Amino acid sequence: MRMYDIIDKKKKGLELTADEISYVVDGYVANEIPDYQVSAFLMTVYYQGMTEKELSVFTDRMAKSGDMVDLSAIDGIKxxxxxxxxxxxxxxxxxxxxxxxxxxxxxxxxxxxxxxxxxxxxxxxxxxxxxxxxxxxxxxxxxxxxxxxxxxxxxxxxxxxxxxxxxxxxxxxxxxxxxxxxxxxxxxxxxxxxxxxxxxxxxxxxxxxxxxxxxxxxxxxxxxxxxxxxxxxxxxxxxxxxxxxxxxxxxxxxxxxxxxxxxxxxxxxxxxxxxxxxxxxxxxxxxxxxxxxxxxxxxxxxxxxxxxxxxxxxxxxxxxxxxHPEKFEEAPYQKKLIADQSAYISAMDTEKCGKTAVILGAGREKKESVIDPKAGIRFYFKTGEYVEKGEVLAELYASDQEKLKDAVKYLKTAYQYSDAAVTPMEEIIGYVT
Ligand code: URA
The missing domain is CATH 3.40.1030.10 (Nucleoside phosphorylase/phosphoribosyltransferase catalytic domain)
Structure with missing residues (x-):
């Protein structure tokens, strides 16, 4: 089997066999197939997708590339x-x-x-x-x-x-x-x-x-x-x-x-x-x-x-x-984000909210970054609510004052406002079974 032929076959939109998919996953884990060929393979999947059979075999090989945890020592349905x-x-x-x-x-x-x-x-x-x-x-x-x-x-x-x-x-x-x-x-x-x-x-x-x-x-x-x-x-x-x-x-x-x-x-x-x-x-x-x-x-x-x-x-x-959750110590520095207008919040860029928490130290900027457990954000208003100018939209916590300043500026850009009331998304949107 040759990796070149597998990439070419997938590129043409043909279904790969279980053996071909196993060859890709097993070969990559064993360092027998170089990154550049697997990169090309991933890009063909990006454009051609995977059939149900291909995806099932691909996932199974990935799962079996390491330990398969056996939970049978635990009673009942896990x-x-x-x-x-x-x-x-x-x-x-x-x-x-x-x-x-x-x-x-x-x-x-x-x-x-x-x-x-x-x-x-x-x-x-x-x-x-x-x-x-x-x-x-x-x-x-x-x-x-x-x-x-x-x-x-x-x-x-x-x-x-x-x-x-x-x-x-x-x-x-x-x-x-x-x-x-x-x-x-x-x-x-x-x-x-x-x-x-x-x-x-x-x-x-x-x-x-x-x-x-x-x-x-x-x-x-x-x-x-x-x-x-x-x-x-x-x-x-x-x-x-x-x-x-x-x-x-x-x-x-x-x-x-x-x-x-x-x-x-x-x-x-x-x-x-x-x-x-x-x-x-x-x-x-x-x-x-x-x-x-x-x-x-x-x-x-x-x-x-x-x-x-x-x-x-x-x-x-x-x-x-x-x-006694009051035993969790408060962060040494806190800063409030104040609403600069009276309006409905029509949207919050939630990725920006998450990135703000990372800036504060609650997440990792780099793989080796150390988490600050006290860093974070408390939101007082969310999408769909009406806020008056001067009210506190959110409070930010950090152990580093510089980070706090950058984070407040950044979080401000996450909000959008409107004069008319907006209905936020339902919490549960649907089920797939
Ligand atoms: N989470 C994962 O574990 N894998 C992805 O590819 C995306 C999100």
Whole structure:
């Protein structure tokens, strides 16, 4: 088999065989095929797409390029959740405890921040002592005992994706729907859960800027999951505004705690209840309406917050922070962004909101950058709301005064205004099953 012939065949729009696709993935991981040929291959996929069969084999080979985690030591149906990324997305921090409080099992491997989007692992590490790298046996034991554990993804999960993503990043081939679908689903298949609930975000703070593309991405991911024998559903959600009102690390943990106590922002609570209910339903805990009732009950009775505290304790963290979030120290510097006109907010560039958080130190400018857990933004008004001139639109937090000045200037450019009322996108846009 020759890589040249495979590129040429794909360029002409012909379907590749399973052997040809395996040859590309396996050869690239083994350093037997050079970057320039794989770059050309990725570009042909960008333009020609992939058939259902091609995508299924491509994803499967990527998943099998590293460890395939075996979760059979954990009793019951394991349901995973994954978001395609967003700003203020602390969903796992609230959803995993709610699912565990209602009898589900969550054995979750999460990632760090990617670009302007935050990562669950960075957020969890802002809880003093919390360990995100623990031995596999301990991970299984914690899930069996308390129902949930969230750890960092190990380097051995889908190494083909790591290598291909780095190449896509420098060859303008990141924004290809089949390549994104394979990248995400290879990691999900390798992570071992029986069932998967996907959060496909849509809008200015998401990879998918419009609903049509998001539906296509969701369909491709569901198709991959089903072909691999893992029941998968996708929920399309609004990322045209930051989720909740907090963006950062400490402040997102606090917002998740408040939500588990029933005092969270409405949009975030709606998303958490929906994802937790769908996960419980896929886990065959009860029918969907009963699952929703159970989740609301876990919030009202405090069973959800107890689960979060149990997980924090089991993973070496100081659980007193969960019951006393005021223990999280405030950032040394704060600055308010003041509205300079009276008007409706007609749009917020959510990617800019995420980039503002990165400028403040809440995300990474470079791979080796160190996260500042205290840095972040609290939004007081969002799209659709009316703001009076002089009111505080948002408050920014940082440990570095210079960063704060740059960030306030930049965040100001994220807002658009109108004189007439505007209706923001629904939180839940649709389902793909
Ligand atoms: N997230 C991933 O893991 N991969 C992509 O290609 C895009 C988003």
């Amino acid at each position: 349901v995973d959740k994954h978001s395609t990324g967003g700003v203020g997305d602390k969903t796992t921090l609230a959803v995993a405890p709610l699912v565990a409080a209602c009898g589900g099992k969550v054995a979750k491997m999460s990632g760090r921040g990617l670009g302007f989007t935050g990562g669950t692992i960075d957020k969890l590490e802002s809880i003093p002592g919390f360990q995100t790298a623990i031995p596999e046996k301990k991970f299984f034991d914690i899930v069996n005992t308390i129902g949930l554990s969230v750890i960092g993804q190990s380097a051995e999960i889908a190494p083909a994706d790591k290598k291909l993503y780095a190449l896509r990043d420098v060859t303008a081939t990141v924004d290809s729907i089949p390549l994104i679908a394979a990248s995400i689903m290879s990691k999900k298949l390798a992570s071992g859960s029986d069932k998967i609930v996907l959060d496909v975000t849509v809008g200015s703070g998401a990879f998918m800027k419009n609903a049509e593309d998001a539906i296509q991405l969701a369909q491709r991911m569901v198709e991959i999951g089903e072909r691999a024998g893992r029941q998968t559903i996708a929920i399309l959600t609004n990322m045209d505004v930051p989720l909740g009102v907090a963006v950062g690390n400490d402040i997102e943990v606090i917002e998740a705690i408040e939500t588990l106590q029933g005092n969270g922002p409405e949009d975030f609570e709606e998303i958490c209840v929906e994802f937790a209910s769908q996960m419980l339903y896929l886990g065959k805990i009860a029918d969907l309406q009963e699952c929703r009732d159970m989740v609301y009950d876990a919030i009202e009775t405090g069973k959800g917050i107890e689960k979060l505290a149990e997980m924090v304790k089991a993973q070496g963290g100081d659980e007193s922070y969960i019951y």
